[in-house]
Amino acid sequence: MADLSIDFCGIKSPNPFWLASAPPTDKAYNVVRAFEAGWGGVVWKTLGEDPPAVNVSSRYSALHGKNREVIGFNNIELITDRSLALNLEEITAVKKAWPDRAMIVSLMLPCEEAPWREILPLVEATGADGIELNFGCPHGMPERGMGAAVGQQPDLIEMVTRWCKTYTRLPVIVKLTPNITDVRAPARAALAGGADAVSLINTVNSITHLDLDNMVAYPVVGGRSTHGGYCGSAVKPIALNMVAEIARDPVTAHLPISGIGGIGNWTDAAEFIALGAGSVQVCTAAMLHGFRIVEEMKDGLSRWMDRKGYENIAAFSRKAVPNTTDWKYLDMNYQVIASIDQEKCIQCGKCYVACEDTSHQAIARLVDGNARRYEVKPSECVGCNLCEITCPVESCITMVPQPTGLPYMNWTQDPRNPRAEVVLSDA
């Protein structure tokens, strides 16, 4: 049985599944239910200065798929709307009752040293295992100079991180916003400020959809709306890339990463860990299905690790990082061609029309009376994967690597490259 426990920059947790700082970790009642369900840790919903924030009514909206499954989720909720004292009291009690679970406290304060200096000892006194700096919240708080307003300015990140490292001995995790051009800059700033880890991504600026009758976006608050933070499955690809960017940046290559963004099952978690995460944080999936999902996540991850022979999380952590590279180092001599399994084909014609209309006209449609047969034209196929993606039948269309007999040759080495770049002997 694989060992799921982790030591994330000194924070110990029985498994890598933490609940992200968000509504599910707002108060003791929820967090206790989460621990009972088996979560390895929580990041308590962001604390701020008193008086606490005030939230509006109507806070979430979603992008639904064809069967009303939630693809993306959006919220305009602010940080905790409960008093600092009450939160600290509950954190203390819960940590005491659940000593083996990771308890991280999320914080958001103005960019002034004094408030940070004052709050950090109070947090430390709760017995919490670490703090997470919320530099990512994209709605509401940036208008007050906090959240993503800090995360978008590397010098502020570095400054606040340094204050935190000065006034607490707890590990400091800096939570990054994706609403930025190059995520490596804030990650490097966090490292420069002394951060023990980064966590990402926070939510993406978004408007999910509109009420076209009333010409207002969702969620509607008294006839008006505002952009919110996007999360859920839809943001996973964005998050995975940002995690990988930091993991493969030589400057931050050894900085622990807590992966966040659309994690809903064990494969999502395994992907984040393989691309550089040491722990993963979940919110939307729990909000949609309840805390019980951690059971299947732990079970699935553990069985997969057993099958693969990974004894612990570290055994496969960052294993996909070396295979994630720049475009220019891809093998120009590699060639795949689509292959249609005629036994599995149901003649829906989707691959044909996709290729014919929008790609390389590499699928032939053979008409024989009422029967149809779709065949790949190997000489026309560029191996783009579009047909495989459109096919509704699993493993009916596969992309088959072709033996070219040619060695690895990347773009920097390619004679067709008009701007011969630095030629690397081994990329």
Place this chain on the structure above:
Amino acid sequence: MIESLHYLPVAGSTHEVLSERFTDLAPPLTDRQAAIESARCLYCYDAPCTRACPTGIDVASFIRNIHDHNIDGAATTILQANIFGGSCARVCPTEILCEDACVRNNDAEGQPVKIGLLQRHAIDNAQFDGHPFKRAPSTGKTIAVVGAGPAGLSCAHRLAMLGHDVVVFEARDKSGGLNEYGIAKYKLPGEFAQQEVEFLLSIGGIEIQHGRALGVNLQLADLHARYDAVFLGLGLGASRELGLTGENAPGLMAAVDYIATLRQAQDLAALPVPRRAIVIGAGNTAIDMAVQLKRLGSEEVTLVYRRGFDAMSATGHEIEIAKMHFVRMRTWAAPLDVLLDDAGRVRGMRFEETRLQDGRLVMTGGIIEIAADAVFKAIGQGMGLAALVDPLAREIERSDKILVDDCFRTALPGVYAGGDCVAPGQDLTVQAVQHGKLAALAIHHDIQSKAEAAWPT
């Protein structure tokens, strides 16, 4: 006719109670069900369902519109191809047409998209502001259509759309043809058939004259002379005969006549209902008859067919409905004699057992008798002789049905025909609609090009 059963007990109970038994066989989809079902459609290219539809409805497109909350758009797509999209959604044997062709029947899933129910959802929930189709500028031409069934009205509607005026001649009191008089009541309940006709006529330019029967008070020669073209959608008005002694005895009647009476009945409780009945035949009409008798309260209904189950023209779905209603099915038995009681009324039938020998049906000599208070024959319909008797009408080539070319032109220039009265065809409503539509296009084309329609030589 129904008078032949006057001595039988009536259904009893009350009209209200019996009406409950003749509501929708398949309930409509709720909005949520339609959303789930429409999401299952793969939006195939060159879709097999559309190729399987006799009217060529763009199924993938209308289902995508349903899913995208564009119900009016979905309904328009359907009606563009098939103005009887509402009744076809209810009566089409989808299990041998679109749903049989659905790619989701593949081994991995084995469950087609419920195309028929989705089509019904679109038509039933459309909210058009007036008629959805506009008429082209008037051509100044007027076309005569004989028969206000699906073929005739489909033709009339398309002609009206193309800018022609149309006069429809209908023998019966109501329009709709088999939708009004012939389809099992639980398939097209209530006033749906009339509502659909009203909707169709709302395009304008179509006048219907009732009580006008070809060969009785209407002659083809007159129509041919007075109108710019004539379309014959005569249907198959005559029930085939068993050819047995006692065929006209009280207690024996054509199933279609009983069904027509049932469909028009103001008081179902007053209908004569045999305690034990025999239905002869194995098509959908035979099943409709047997099932409706069961719903009216017959205790014992036996459907008798001279061949085996495999040869039945009723679809598997229909046979299942019969089984669900505990209709007894006796195969391999051919009618031999009608058995009469002392009063000369039907008391049962004698059959001779049959079997196949070298591909031919032969009698085995085995005799069976089935007691019954009434016998209903549902062994097919024919053209009848009355309609095409005037000298000009005789020029129309016929086998047992009217012969037409691919554009539904008869041998007589300017005269077109479609629906059940032409060969070949499976006598499906949806085919009749397509015939009418294509004939209208041919009429329009022939008039526009002034090309005289000619029988291909």
